[in-house]
Amino acid sequence: MDLPTFWFCVIALLWLGYLFLEGFDFGVGMLLPFLGREEAERRVMINTIGPVWDGNEVWLIVAAGATFAAFPGWYASLLSTAYLPFLVLLLALIGRGVAFEYRGKVDSDRWRRGWDTVIVLASWISPLVVGLVLSANVFGLPLDANGDRVGSLLGIFSLPSVVGALAVCGFALVHGAFFVTLKTEGELRVRARKFALRLGVPLLLPVTALVLIAQFTQGTAWTWVPLVLAVLAAVAGFLRLRGWRDGQAFALQGVALAAVVVGLFGTLWPNVLPSNLDPAWSLSVAGTASSPYTLTVITWVAAFGTPAVLVYQGWTYWVFRKRIGTKHIPKVHAPS
Amino acid sequence: MDLLDIARWQFGITTVYHFLMVPLTIGLSILVAGMQTAWYRTGDRRYLKMTKFWGKLMLINFAMGVVTGIVQEFQFGMSWSAYSRFVGDVFGAPLAMEGIVAFFVESTFLGLWIFGWDRLSKGVHLACAWAFSLATVASAYFILAANSWMQHPVGIVFTDGRPRLDSIWAVLGNNTVLAAFPHTVFGCFAVAGAFLVGISAWQIWKHHRDTVGKNPDLAGRTDEQNEDRKVWHGSLRLGAWVGVIAFAGLAISGDLQAKLMFEQQPMKMASAEALCHTEQPAGFSIFAVGDVGRSNCEDVKSLTVPYLLSYLANGDIHSEVKGVQQLIGEYQAAYGSHYPDDPRLGPYAGKPIDYVPNLPVTYWGFRFMIGFGAVAAAGAVVVLWLTRKGRYPKWRWWTPLAVLSIATPYLGNSFGWIFTEMGRQPFVVAPNPNPSGVDGVFMYTATAVSSGVTPGEMLTSLIGLTSIYGVLAVIEVFLIVRYVRGGIAGVLPPEPPEGKKESDEALSFAY
Numbered sequence: 001m002d003l004p005t006f007w008f009c010v011i012a013l014l015w016l017g018y019l020f021l022e023g024f025d026f027g028v029g030m031l032l033p034f035l036g037r038e039e040a041e042r043r044v045m046i047n048t049i050g051p052v053w054d055g056n057e058v059w060l061i062v063a064a065g066a067t068f069a070a071f072p073g074w075y076a077s078l079l080s081t082a083y084l085p086f087l088v089l090l091l092a093l094i095g096r097g098v099a100f101e102y103r104g105k106v107d108s109d110r111w112r113r114g115w116d117t118v119i120v121l122a123s124w125i126s127p128l129v130v131g132l133v134l135s136a137n138v139f140g141l142p143l144d145a146n147g148d149r150v151g152s153l154l155g156i157f158s159l160p161s162v163v164g165a166l167a168v169c170g171f172a173l174v175h176g177a178f179f180v181t182l183k184t185e186g187e188l189r190v191r192a193r194k195f196a197l198r199l200g201v202p203l204l205l206p207v208t209a210l211v212l213i214a215q216f217t218q219g220t221a222w223t224w225v226p227l228v229l230a231v232l233a234a235v236a237g238f239l240r241l242r243g244w245r246d247g248q249a250f251a252l253q254g255v256a257l258a259a260v261v262v263g264l265f266g267t268l269w270p271n272v273l274p275s276n277l278d279p280a281w282s283l284s285v286a287g288t289a290s291s292p293y294t295l296t297v298i299t300w301v302a303a304f305g306t307p308a309v310l311v312y313q314g315w316t317y318w319v320f321r322k323r324i325g326t327k328h329i330p331k332v333h334a335p336s
Numbered sequence: 337m338d339l340l341d342i343a344r345w346q347f348g349i350t351t352v353y354h355f356l357m358v359p360l361t362i363g364l365s366i367l368v369a370g371m372q373t374a375w376y377r378t379g380d381r382r383y384l385k386m387t388k389f390w391g392k393l394m395l396i397n398f399a400m401g402v403v404t405g406i407v408q409e410f411q412f413g414m415s416w417s418a419y420s421r422f423v424g425d426v427f428g429a430p431l432a433m434e435g436i437v438a439f440f441v442e443s444t445f446l447g448l449w450i451f452g453w454d455r456l457s458k459g460v461h462l463a464c465a466w467a468f469s470l471a472t473v474a475s476a477y478f479i480l481a482a483n484s485w486m487q488h489p490v491g492i493v494f495t496d497g498r499p500r501l502d503s504i505w506a507v508l509g510n511n512t513v514l515a516a517f518p519h520t521v522f523g524c525f526a527v528a529g530a531f532l533v534g535i536s537a538w539q540i541w542k543h544h545r546d547t548v549g550k551n552p553d554l555a556g557r558t559d560e561q562n563e564d565r566k567v568w569h570g571s572l573r574l575g576a577w578v579g580v581i582a583f584a585g586l587a588i589s590g591d592l593q594a595k596l597m598f599e600q601q602p603m604k605m606a607s608a609e610a611l612c613h614t615e616q617p618a619g620f621s622i623f624a625v626g627d628v629g630r631s632n633c634e635d636v637k638s639l640t641v642p643y644l645l646s647y648l649a650n651g652d653i654h655s656e657v658k659g660v661q662q663l664i665g666e667y668q669a670a671y672g673s674h675y676p677d678d679p680r681l682g683p684y685a686g687k688p689i690d691y692v693p694n695l696p697v698t699y700w701g702f703r704f705m706i707g708f709g710a711v712a713a714a715g716a717v718v719v720l721w722l723t724r725k726g727r728y729p730k731w732r733w734w735t736p737l738a739v740l741s742i743a744t745p746y747l748g749n750s751f752g753w754i755f756t757e758m759g760r761q762p763f764v765v766a767p768n769p770n771p772s773g774v775d776g777v778f779m780y781t782a783t784a785v786s787s788g789v790t791p792g793e794m795l796t797s798l799i800g801l802t803s804i805y806g807v808l809a810v811i812e813v814f815l816i817v818r819y820v821r822g823g824i825a826g827v828l829p830p831e832p833p834e835g836k837k838e839s840d841e842a843l844s845f846a847y
Contacts, residue, residue, distance in 0.1 A: 051447035062435035069432035072424020079413025080786040094403040101399035148788030305436035335822020
């Protein structure tokens with residue numbers, strides 16, 4: 001494998017890490033008003049992701065940074081073409097991050113309700129936008145020869161990109177419900193499991209639609225493999241959840257996601273960002289890659305950095321591995 | 337306003353705003369790690385109180401630094417896509433390194449620190465504090481290496497009209513970043529120092545006035561009160577020492593940086609001095625009257641210290657310093673007098689290039705940077721003198737003044753960034769007229785902006801970001817004020833009676 005293709009895979013992997021990790025913390029935020037019936041339960045839900053959501057978000061920052069370094073043309077075209085969607089994503093992530101951090105800083109119901117609203121809204125908006133731009137990226141954008149957008153912003157909205165937005169949203173909901181089942185105890189856990197088992201299949205329909213569109217429009221023979229694998233893993237996940245094996249269920253859900261991401265990026269290759277005006281204007285892996293020296297440099301950094309990241313992030317999850325319930329949450333302590 | 341103006345305002349606003357959070361985060365997280373180390377080594381409860389109190393303020397601020405940082409990274413691609421395409425081969429590498437090496441460490445270990453008070457052993461928990469605070473410093477290094485490359489492009493070969501990275505070590509070891517990094521980090525400590533001084537002074541005034549000028553161990557006060565008084569007095573002295581040392585570092589690194597700038601970007605320094613014509617020897621301008629107006633340096637009458645500018649520029653009081661007028665000619669000869677006639681340049685296509693950066697901004701930006709820095713340092717020295725041996729001044733105006741002084745290093749930092757970024761205009765990647773870097777690699781700001789974005793979209797984001805930043809500023813200040821007023825009791829719950837602690841507590845410090 002040459003270096004540009006290797007970095008294409010690395011970026012797919014970073015997106016996978018991002019969708020897997022922030023997928024469940026988006027889901028927790030989205031489910032907050034549905035599963036968390038009282039304040040104590042909402043605090044339990046937020047605290048299941050409390051120590052880790054910030055680290056999860058860095059996967060997005062690194063995905064963008066790595067794209068900038070490895071494929072500057074891809075980074076420039078995607079972010080400028082989807083300017084307003086990215087703005088909305090930024091505003092949502094700003095609100096979300098601040099809300100988690102500030103929610104418990106004042107002991108007042110009004111204050112907490114206000115920030116809960118921000119968390120819920122931002123947790124719904126972010127996966128919608130991520131799904132929209134990622135699938136628009138896979139299916140192509142109206143780019144001219146220079147990689148700039150032709151026409152208005154509406155060019156980003158197409159059937160596949162809207163399905164993609166719903167797909168990431170649906171996935172985050174299911175993934176979040178699996179995660180809450182895995183991380184909590186008592187009534188909250190029962191409720192989250194019931195939610196996943198009842199609504200899981202319909203919520204994953206957009207994901208199925210998305211991969212099928214990708215397969216039939218730009219798939220190749222081998223991309224059938226991850227597609228089938230994704231379905232099998234998802235089904236197995238639900239079965240394990242039914243048997244109260246939440247850990248395995250959550251892991252299988254991750255396998256399904258990995259297969260979907262591999263499949264989608266697989267149908268994208270050898271492009272990084274297709275132009276749907278003229279195939280000759282599509283940005284390709286080879287055409288937008290940085291020089292071999294730059295790629296070598298960041299390969300070394302990634303070779304040493306990534307294992308370390310996996311180890312200490314994994315360790316964080318280990319440190320906070322205990323299920324939490326309402327009785328574990330300490331009293332609010334804030335200046336009055 | 338056209339697209340370029342909006343994009344520049346947006347970059348300026350988001351950057352200055354981001355850099356209100358970053359210095360306090362960097363400076364304070366190192367100091368908090370130091371306080372926690374002191375607690376770890378001595379077991380003295382005073383240090384625990386310090387760690388908890390200043391740590392809480394650090395966290396309130398940290399959140400804002402993180403979320404505004406994401407905007408910075410995405411903005412390059414969103415608003416400056418032509419720039420990103422041009423420099424991606426070089427500029428992206430330190431940015432990716434910042435993510436992999438610094439951001440992951442910062443965010444992961446910060447989470448461990450916040451939630452790990454009882455779950456981790458004391459030593460491991462302390463190590464987490466050092467991990468995230470040192471990672472903030474590492475992150476500053478990578479981003480400054482990227483910025484320094486824009487000021488002084490090195491480590492590249494120029495092929496097919498694009499810079500290609502040739503040596504990452506040259507980029508990371510750029511003499512510009514070697515000067516800018518200590519300068520910036522000392523600036524961060526100046527902010528943290530003033531923050532400690534101002535807030536501690538207020539606390540002493542509010543809660544411990546009766547101990548002013550006396551031995552803090554007073555009869556008739558609880559041990560807790562006496563201990564708190566020592567916490568504030570200790571924090572105050574620590575802040576003042578940090579402020580003094582930071583200023584010394586700022587002066588030395590700033591002088592180094594200025595000498596490099598005279599060599600690498602002579603126009604920036606000539607504008608900073610409003611030095612119209614080449615002089616030998618040249619004097620340093622203290623204050624200017626008359627019109628420091630755009631592109632017209634002729635009417636400036638300034639009060640100067642003879643020989644000083646020559647010394648600052650070259651370390652030699654008799655040396656020549658080039659003036660704006662002569663440099664315009666040199667820049668035109670080297671880089672052309674008109675923008676290319678390319679429709680993608682919009683209103684700038686084919687127009688003459690103005691090589692003189694905005695004079696009032698560069699001239700006063702430079703002076704305010706130094707001036708506010710000096711005021712902060714003088715304040716720190718006065719504080720050290722007045723609070724020696726447990727003393728504390730009794731004057732009424734003392735506390736408000738100490739609180740106000742928190743603003744001085746912030747202002748110094750902001751003016752410093754405005755000066756260094758605006759002084760580089762009209763370039764976004766500045767060329768090296770005295771080639772110590774790679775000659776001929778440069779990019780005009782007018783050619784860097786995204787060409788596929790409409791002014792309407794750009795304006796939407798300018799308004800959106802500025803409004804949310806405004807709201808968040810109010811909230812952050814509200815929270816900081818609240819926690820400052822709450823003092824130690826607001827961050828450290830009273831000790832539970834022996835043995836009553838729940839053993840299966842999963843979280844000690846939850847959201």
